[in-house]
Amino acid sequence: MDAQTALDDAYFDYCPWDFVGRASAGQRAAQDAHQRRLAESGAHLGPRCYVSPAAGVFTDTLRLGTDSYIAGHAYVTGEVTAGDDCTVNPYATVRGRITLGDGVRIGAHSSLLGFNHGFAPDRPVHRQPLIAKGITVGDDVWIGSHVVVLDGVTIGDHCVVGAGAVVTKDLAPWTVAAGNPARPLRDRRAQGGPRRDRAVSGDLPGGLSDDLSGDRPGDPSGDLGDAVARFADRARAQAADLLARCWNPDAGRYADRPGAPATVRAHCDAVEIADLLLGSPPEQLAADEHAARLRALQDPGSGLVPEFAPDGGPGVLPAPAADGWIDDGTAEYHVLAVGYALDLLGSRLTQPVHVVRRMTAGQLIARLESLPWRTRTWSAGAWVDCWATGAHRNLELGVEDGEPGALEALFGWLTTRVDPWTGMWGTAGSPAAGRLQLVNGYYRLTRGSYAQFGFDVPYAERVVDTVLAHGRDQRWFAAGRENACNVLDVAHPLWLAGRRSGHRAAEVRAWAEEQLTRALGRWRDGAGFGFGPAGEGGGGPGREPGLQGTEMWLAIVWLLADLVGVADRLGYRPRGVHRPEPARSPGFAPPG
Incomplete structure (x- = not known):
């Protein structure tokens, strides 16, 4: 392998979105072989996916939809299910029970941590039991760089989470949020205007977002x-x-x-x-x-x-x-x-x-x-x-x-x-x-x-x-x-x-x-x-x-x-028997 080819291989670790259009036949063959090895461990990858060999992927369950990728030096473990057009960018960490919708962008150096340690005083932290409520991210969500999302959080459809935010509580659909802890700044549909939230009990981030479509005359x-x-x-x-x-x-x-x-x-x-x-x-x-x-x-x-x-x-x-x-x-x-x-x-x-x-x-x-x-x-x-x-x-x-x-x-x-x-x-x-x-x-x-x-x-x-x-x-x-x-x-x-x-x-x-x-x-x-x-x-x-x-x-x-x-x-979303999201992905494809 010459220096130019080696450079090109490393390029795709950091720019995986170019792989489909710019990879050579040899690089495609190497990626196919890498994906077959992942499949032998139970992974299910859709068409035109790319998983960098430089990423640490050690999952119990991995499902990627069409046109999704995991970039170089990402760290992915646990039970991870992603829809179509999802991206895990370089140095991102995705661990635990994670469910991503379609069109989710996870910025470089961000962490989605779908598990937690107990910290009761009766034993050292390293002997505490692990708790895994999981993280659910809806469709069309952009998570900026250096964001941390903690276990148990649901991020609604169409949200944008600003760089460096620490998301500790659920975000309603269409929320633009930032800060530590993350707080809503506005509704994404408001074209730059302020959110028009109303304070409610329950300590949801910033309160409940208005249904702006309901502001149209005649809309019930x-x-x-x-x-x-x-x-x-x-x-x-x-x-x-x-x-x-x-x-x-x-x-x-x-x-x-x-x-x-x-x-x-x-x-x-x-x-x-x-x-x-x-x-x-x-x-x-x-x-x-x-x-x-x-x-x-x-x-x-x-x-x-x-x-x-x-x-x-x-x-x-x-x-x-x-x-x-x-x-x-x-x-x-x-x-x-x-x-x-x-x-x-x-x-x-x-x-x-x-x-x-x-x-x-x-x-x-x-x-x-x-x-x-x-x-x-x-x-x-x-x-x-x-x-x-x-x-x-x-x-x-x-x-x-x-x-x-x-x-x-x-x-x-x-x-x-x-x-x-x-x-x-x-x-x-x-x-x-x-x-x-x-x-x-x-x-x-x-x-x-x-x-x-x-x-x-x-x-x-x-x-x-x-x-x-x-x-x-x-x-x-x-x-x-x-x-x-x-x-x-x-x-x-x-x-x-x-x-x-x-x-x-x-x-x-x-x-x-x-x-x-x-x-x-x-x-x-x-x-x-x-x-x-x-x-x-x-x-x-x-x-x-x-x-x-x-x-x-x-x-x-x-x-x-x-x-x-x-x-x-409403400011709530069922998480128990009647939860709308899947409880797990079983690691196999249904017949049919």
Whole structure:
């Protein structure tokens, strides 16, 4: 290799954007070989990507979309997922659980640190446990040079972060921020004018950004954005009292509402509500005590979390089925609720979910084939949600399945069983039965699988068609008939499918506006939201305000507000069971 060629190789370490247009055939061949070595370690790189051999890339998961690159001397570790047109410039550090949207620019010498050390006084720092909430960066974001982004931060779409900033808290979409700690300077859409923020409780950076599109005459999102902001202020001011209302100091446990029995879910709902509205754990216990109590509930043999016994003592699970699974719907939901509550507390499950770990690919396929897809699609989807979430938790703990390939088998089965006419699993029902089971089952299934693992749902446009048709069914969506389950199970699929498709966007927005307006009016001061009328088969806690209704409707309000375009006025973004971002990337591509 002559001096000129060596110079050219080093040039691409620092100017990787020129590689596609200026690299020689030999340099392309060397890059292809380098990418094959990365792929052997589980990386997935899109077309026209470039990863400098001079970069330190030691990831558990690496996914780069089309036209993305990692420049020389960058340091990249952990679970890193990036969309299209993303750039990690020279000497940048990207570590931990990091999710980047499309068009993200990370300047030289910047650090995205998606993990943290504990620093309790009982042990040296080097022996402290690591905590990893992760960092999420939206689409079209420019992070300048020498920026530091700390664990747990979400940077919204279209943000610009000035050089040298230290980002410690979430930034709303369109924010231009700078400083240490980073503070909003203005809205990027304001063409250089000042931000017109309104101070709110919760200590979001600079307060909530206005939805400037709502300033246009005749645009209903302006009034709706104001209503959303007023609701969020009101909910924050009442959150502490709402949680105290459901705490039984004698038993040391939470109930869904006063007079109801204590439940595991109530404790998890309390943690989620406090995280959303207060940015801290419920004040009834310290964070480590909340986490310790939830971890202690896990059954060491199965890895599931049973409900409390009627006398308030430890719960007992039923005997396992022939394939080792334990059929207990409440314990299955606790895989979601307890796992995500522990995430918010900076902790995790103590044990793997053993019933998932022990299930072979063959047993999994047999179980999937036996689920009631034609008669009770919601139950079938809920089972997939639990199993996939258990697999996510086991991967989080670094536990391998008893037989490799079970997770791949799940996505393979789903890919070959989806109905291309509806975009869903199960049958479309009949005019008499409607689409309730079909759509509600779709939400649970995709929440735990495609959404949780960061995959695009198949047949997104057909999904929108099916869900909108269901959303017009007055049996479930006439004013006063909605419950949290049914509205969530429409809002989330519309949001999920809409991430990649603008199909029937005006109809989606109109439906979301109507439901959002109704939802904001359901809040009851000092008590929160009621779940709503009992669902099909009597499910749900009913109309009385409680923790479950409040937790679910807070997430629904965010989804609806985001479909309308005013979610930034809320000042919160779900991070638990109903989080919009993927919880992880599994390190494999789904079949199809």
